[in-house]
Amino acid sequence: MDLIFEKSVEGKRGFLNPKSDVDVRAEMPSSYKRQKECHLPEVSELDVVRHFTNLSKRNFSVDSNFYPLGSCTMKYNPKFTEDLARLCGFTHLHPLLPQLKQGEKLVQGALGVLYEMDRWLCEITGMDSFTMQPLAGAHGELTGVMMMAAYHKSKGNKKKYIVVPDSSHGTNPATAAIAGYEIVCVPSDKNGVMDLSRLQEKITDEMAGFMLTCPNTHGIFNSNIDKITEMVHAVDGIMYYDGANLNAIMGRFRPGDVGFDVMHVNLHKTFATPHGGGGPGAGPVGVKEKLIPYLPISRVVRKEDGTYSLNYDYPDSIGYIASFYGNFGVILRAYAYLLLLGKEGLKEASNHAVLNANYIKERLKKHFALPYDHICMHEVVLSAATQAKSGVHAIDIAKFLIDKGIHPPTVYFPLTVQEAIMIEPTETESKQTLDHFIQAMVEADELSVTEPSAFKDLPKTMPISRPDETKAARDIDTNYFAEKPC
């Protein structure tokens, strides 16, 4: 498809600014003035609308396709939350208003949402306090690790590293680096669960903390979780819970009850806010009592008279981690979702998420290798190792599914499973959709036996076939205007 710039025709306008109603025409002095032309396109409003509408048709999305992308919780995004997030009482609100004298009075509704969201998340997770500021899951993780470092610093603990299981989402080494730590890995045992004796080897006085997701990335719940927290707390380590898999356990298990000290929650996963093609998300971070002093500022507090205010006076805080109060528009949607579902709805969501994953596992284990044959939580990891022997790899099966109108599951993750295919159906999909998916997977398996070479040119029904990624990395073209002076 042509680029918007290639549709540009001199003199076309997509939007008319209002005519100036002031009789002043100010002149920017030439020394400060832009010299080179800015090559934004000259197109009509219809050109723009048609261009992007046609682009949108080149995407798979939850609203148009089953999207069982493991570890991403692609559940249905309710429509009413979109309306609510667009109320002008929220969208027109300037973030600096509460920083004015008596300004908090101007944003009571917004502060109320932040405060209530904190309360809800605490009750769901068993934590004592949340910050809404982190702008995505990875940002939440960074915030959590920064608090971990601040805790050890204030206690005079000499800590050097953070331990992660090899099956986990792990952590970004850069996150650890910002806190001044290194990462150490613990392997899983043959059941895909972390090996306790190997963990014990890694636990020394220099361990700052342990990062765990539970259920783990193989979709398995670790029933030794209380032993692990004991071992980690024995060296004053911090237990970090990666909330990526929260959708499995609502109403059943709370990280805060079994000794986790800090965790992040992905609102764009568990609480149904749209993923937006890769952002914006939100990654609130919750902590137990002992880490509260280190939470970022500002914090929303409820005063005795029932009104809300922002407090900045926390000397031990890690400080500002984002410009304002978090991705407020995302938090709003998640809050509306929570209010609608309530206690029973949240529990039901986890129930069906787990039911759906187990159903897929049972139906497909005859056709695909199942590395860990055990009841799974909200996602299941299969392997295309058998199919790979005839040259059909996980990525080929992914491309086959695209032609069936299904967004492929996550492939090649977790790393501990060869040819991994990680499927997370979510609770909003029905048995009928799952059956359609299962049917497609079975067909892929059959085709891998009868005609393995058929996979090489898939997908065939999309606007493009497989792209040349090597060319993209060698002949770098990331800017349409690169050759022209701009």
Next chain:
Amino acid sequence: MEHYGSQYLDLLSLDEHVPLVVWRSIIKGEEIMEVEDHLLYTKDHEWVNVEENVATIGITDYAQSSLGDITYIELPPADDEVEQFGNFASIESVKAASDIFSPMSGRVIEVNENLEADPALINKSCYHKGWIAKIEICDMDEASNLMTADEYRSFLESVG
């Protein structure tokens, strides 16, 4: 093979990071890796050809095959002083990036400038046209810290 990594790596960039070694064990498969008899090798899969006091350095067939299509190489500056097993260049493929370590200490006297325009030379001819740099060796004894071709073959089997 070139399709494997990117999707997975992309996921990495969100939340998680795993060292290159893990990658290698996944993608190596069962291909036979070439090892040339007259060269010395490191555990990081670099080779070195010592001729008088000049060492020519490159990466092995195993390394290039693990990385896949190489897209970029960052060469060391001339006259750079390098230490044995110290980082002196870096290399990128579609799916991974990796540091290259110098098998011996010395001063960089020449780099293979052809690689800048055509990094794929390393894939096509890792032991010949795809050499990376030449250094003037400062301590010949360091060669004893390196593996012979046979030792490297057994090493590959052990990591394979």
Next chain:
Amino acid sequence: MASYIGNTQKDVQDMLKVIGVKSIDDLFQDIKPRHASQSFDLPAGKSEFEVVECFRRLASQNAAHLIPFIGGGYYDHYIPAAVDAIISRAEFYTAYTPYQPECSQGTLQALYEFQSSICTLTGMEVANASLYDGGTALYEAAMMALRLTNRKKVLLDGGVSPIYRKILKSYTGNLHYEFQETSVAHGQSHRQEMEELLDENTAAVILQNPNFFGAIDDHSDIIKKAHELGVLAIESVYPIALGLIKTPGEMGADIVTGEGQSLGLPLNFGGPYLGFMATRKEFIRKMPGRIVGQTVDQEGRRCFVNTLQAREQHIRREKATSNICTNMSLCALQAVIYMSLLGKEGFKELAQLNLDKAEFARRMMERIKGVEVIRSSQTFNEFTVRLSKDASGVVEAMIGKGFAAGFPLGRYYKGMDNYMIVAVTEKRTKEEILRYVESLDEVLNKSNHCSSNRKEHVAS
């Protein structure tokens, strides 16, 4: 079905039978009683209608009706309806990160167009597909410069947003880097101080244009000095101003970042916003964030992929220093739609309109007793004024008159209690500006706001 569950009761029974368990509870058998939730005391669910009512009530408790003359890096610009219409297409907003390029060309091409638009706007060669917000983008730029130069010191202009400076401080507290702040001279960057502090240990100098006081600067001379010492120049910019003012590219900047909220995103009480970053082509491999590249498919057709994913910050563990870099796809989409609608001419006009309205407001304000408009340097759509009274009190009083009158500088700058910054965008009408000026006059000069109390107007 309040929790958007897809299965019927019969489906559930059929599925349990396939799985071989009696009830859903059996699926949770690994969660031992000792691990079970100790509490789950939440309210019962509500109907959609009830939640909507609740939200209307919450929204009404916010003073969104105030006429904003407040900016500080976040501005009230008009957003054409087509922006929201397009981003409301579920094919965009309910998709995820484009892991599978064949079924994500829509998002990928839009991001390529976003990158290209940012490049032409800033005058730079390459841009990424977005970062969280302007503040975290600036932090990423500082880390990128530290990586590129292998040096330890960063020079920070006092005119850089105090919010951004606080973010930089939080993130670098545990790292062994030194941040030196320079002061502001007549509203602009302090040349002499900078020259004294720039040295061969400096990785980067961080500048902002227009700066927090609204002053426009031509940083070419500072950047030239910096380059002589191998120091990189980072410029944080306000994208709307770039329709008119000298671009960072024209000044020779090495890394450009900015807050993209003004490019079609509502104020939204602080987010989601949009960070952007652009740089020179030679630095592309050190740039954090996703990058979309153009390539071809098996049939040679143009297509787009996430590229350069193997860059060092993703893989090489011990060297990794960047990490808060996922992107804001939907916000980047908003921005590229906005820029496309405005177009080449519209964007220039918009910038001129902002400049004109602000100039009109300044002239009107100069007529009021107790207001001194600081004119020591050129400004765009935001400017600094000194009041005869404490600015925070004046702004508080102005709220009663329906205005968010500006942002008092005393909160972030010592000794500037009587100063505030005032922003005037294209949305402020002549009538609003006149009413604003009149109200300000009342607040400053009690009830005496007749012409006798006005200073003689000195038109500039």
